[in-house]
Amino acid sequence: MTNVVEVSQLTKVYATGKAGPPLRAVDNIDFTVREGEVFGFLGPNGAGKTTTIRILTGLSRPTSGQARVLGFDLGRDVTRIKKRIGVVPEMSNLYDELSAFDNLVFTMQLYGVPRRERATRAEELLDRFRLSEKRDAPFAKLSRGMKRALTIAAALAHRPPLVFLDEPTTGLDVMSARNLRRMIAALRDEGVTVFLTTHYLEEAERLCDRIAIIVKGRIVALDTVDGLKAATQGRTAVEVTLADANDCIETRRIEGDDVATLVKTALAQANGRQVLAVNTLRPTLEDVFVKLTGLSSDVMLAEKGGKGSS
Amino acid sequence: MLADDVRGLFYIALKDLRAYYFKPPNLSWGILFPFAFILAFAIRNPGDVRGLVPGLLALTILFGTSSMEAIVIVFERRVGSLERLLLAPVRLPALLAGKMMGGMVFGLTVTLAVLFIALIGFGVEGVNWLLLALALLLSAAAFAALGAFVSVAVREVFEAQTLANFIRFPMMFLGGVFVPVSSLPVWLQAVARLLPLTYSVEALRAALSGEALAAAALDLTVLAAFTIVLFALAVRVMAHRMD
Numbered sequence: 363m364t365n366v367v368e369v370s371q372l373t374k375v376y377a378t379g380k381a382g383p384p385l386r387a388v389d390n391i392d393f394t395v396r397e398g399e400v401f402g403f404l405g406p407n408g409a410g411k412t413t414t415i416r417i418l419t420g421l422s423r424p425t426s427g428q429a430r431v432l433g434f435d436l437g438r439d440v441t442r443i444k445k446r447i448g449v450v451p452e453m454s455n456l457y458d459e460l461s462a463f464d465n466l467v468f469t470m471q472l473y474g475v476p477r478r479e480r481a482t483r484a485e486e487l488l489d490r491f492r493l494s495e496k497r498d499a500p501f502a503k504l505s506r507g508m509k510r511a512l513t514i515a516a517a518l519a520h521r522p523p524l525v526f527l528d529e530p531t532t533g534l535d536v537m538s539a540r541n542l543r544r545m546i547a548a549l550r551d552e553g554v555t556v557f558l559t560t561h562y563l564e565e566a567e568r569l570c571d572r573i574a575i576i577v578k579g580r581i582v583a584l585d586t587v588d589g590l591k592a593a594t595q596g597r598t599a600v601e602v603t604l605a606d607a608n609d610c611i612e613t614r615r616i617e618g619d620d621v622a623t624l625v626k627t628a629l630a631q632a633n634g635r636q637v638l639a640v641n642t643l644r645p646t647l648e649d650v651f652v653k654l655t656g657l658s659s660d661v662m663l664a665e666k667g668g669k670g671s672s
Numbered sequence: 673m674l675a676d677d678v679r680g681l682f683y684i685a686l687k688d689l690r691a692y693y694f695k696p697p698n699l700s701w702g703i704l705f706p707f708a709f710i711l712a713f714a715i716r717n718p719g720d721v722r723g724l725v726p727g728l729l730a731l732t733i734l735f736g737t738s739s740m741e742a743i744v745i746v747f748e749r750r751v752g753s754l755e756r757l758l759l760a761p762v763r764l765p766a767l768l769a770g771k772m773m774g775g776m777v778f779g780l781t782v783t784l785a786v787l788f789i790a791l792i793g794f795g796v797e798g799v800n801w802l803l804l805a806l807a808l809l810l811s812a813a814a815f816a817a818l819g820a821f822v823s824v825a826v827r828e829v830f831e832a833q834t835l836a837n838f839i840r841f842p843m844m845f846l847g848g849v850f851v852p853v854s855s856l857p858v859w860l861q862a863v864a865r866l867l868p869l870t871y872s873v874e875a876l877r878a879a880l881s882g883e884a885l886a887a888a889a890l891d892l893t894v895l896a897a898f899t900i901v902l903f904a905l906a907v908r909v910m911a912h913r914m915d
Binding site for chain 2: 420422423441444449456458460469474516
């Protein structure tokens with residue numbers, strides 16, 4: 363399997379002036395993204411997710427380190443890279459004044475899609491993202507979810523083999539977020555490599571083949587979801603809910619490795635009380651995240667001022 | 673890569689013209705604004721109204737090219753859409769040149785409308801057309817580069833307007849639009865020599881009075897130099913800002 367992104371010792375330092383020491387937004391990170399996978403970049407706000415994307419897409423220059431994207435060196439061939447990638451920034455940033463259709467066509471003009479293909483491709487994308495009815499509506503008049511969808515459509519207009527999605531579902535209502543996640547899954551099925559940043563743990567767990575967890579500019583873990591869970595051993599738990607003769611209810615939680623042993627231990631604690639419920643709890647990505655980062659998972663949502671989108 | 677740049681430049685200009693420039697309020701403002709100034713001046717000082725035509729044209733190009741352009745780049749940066757262009761396979765100089773081209777096309781369009789009206793009024797005899805075309809083109813390029821520089825030097829839309837006016841209004845009064853530069857005090861003449869509008873008015877005056885190309889060669893050269901220097905500065909500032 364080939365790597366479409368190879369990052370080595372990438373560092374980005376911002377001067378903060380008199381305010382304090384230089385900020386190491388991205389601190390000596392290494393990772394690779396494999397062809398055809400959905401690669402998740404997970405971390406709280408300010409962890410360095412967007413900075414990494416900005417470097418890999420040519421918007422910002424690294425302070426040091428190397429990166430290759432689709433086989434091209436970022437330092438030397440940035441225009442070639444730009445031509446072959448699609449980028450969906452955190453903000454839906456198409457032109458308010460242009461219609462949905464014209465926005466797509468303009469994007470294709472910039473990326474050199476042949477004239478004869480533009481209109482057909484634009485209609486096809488509008489149809490796929492359920493925006494055909496809004497074909498002639500100015501971007502400004504679209505709902506937030508539609509704007510997001512059209513921004514993603516525009517990023518796909520020139521059929522890039524690699525797409526960067528920065529927080530694609532942030533701020534969307536439940537239905538729109540769900541639709542978008544479906545679209546992202548569909549991209550993978552088409553063989554498009556997706557580089558996705560998110561602060562929604564559940565979204566990352568559902569969509570990503572592999573996940574890098576980044577905190578304060580450093581990658582603290584990188585593995586498949588199962589691999590990450592396996593790495594945090596001893597997190598399988600059993601919860602048993604007990605009621606005594608006076609209907610006094612107590613829930614106990616026991617953590618261990620083996621579910622069968624845990625259930626036996628839990629039941630042994632009943633001591634004649636009635637067992638109302640036994641639940642086995644597998645480690646979630648949230649557990650992994652909390653363990654690896656030492657941060658509460660609430661940090662992710664609190665900082666965005668948003669609510670989970672699942 | 674060059675093909676990408678040329679294509680990008682063209683479509684960026686086209687998109688800006690469609691999205692921002694060719695709207696009725698802009699068109700009418702672009703034409704009326706210089707007339708209003710000239711009319712006010714002509715009423716106060718009736719006499720050689722024909723002598724005001726080069727200044728009128730120069731003002732029209734100045735405001736036509738730079739007004740919207742200076743705002744467009746700052747505006748797009750504020751709303752985030754400029755990032756789309758920065759992500760596209762178009763290098764920074766081509767991107768900025770596309771923005772300038774939008775301003776130039778609009779500025780030249782309104783100027784041609786004003787020129788048409790002026791020529792109807794004053795006749796077309798003795799006009800050096802080649803010099804006129806070069807003077808219009810190079811003036812538009814210099815003012816568009818000025819607009820680009822203003823827009824990358826500031827962060828907010830209102831700052832762009834303030835800075836643009838801070839540069840344009842002194843030019844308007846010192847650049848020979850209303851009073852010949854030669855009638856200014858010597859030290860103000862020195863200041864006038866630093867302003868692109870001065871050279872634009874001179875070149876246009878030479879063209880409309882049918883002088884030879886050589887007579888305005890220095891003016892045209894200075895306008896070209898302003899274009900190159902301001903454009904290079906704009907590219908530099910913007911590249912620096914990107915980090």
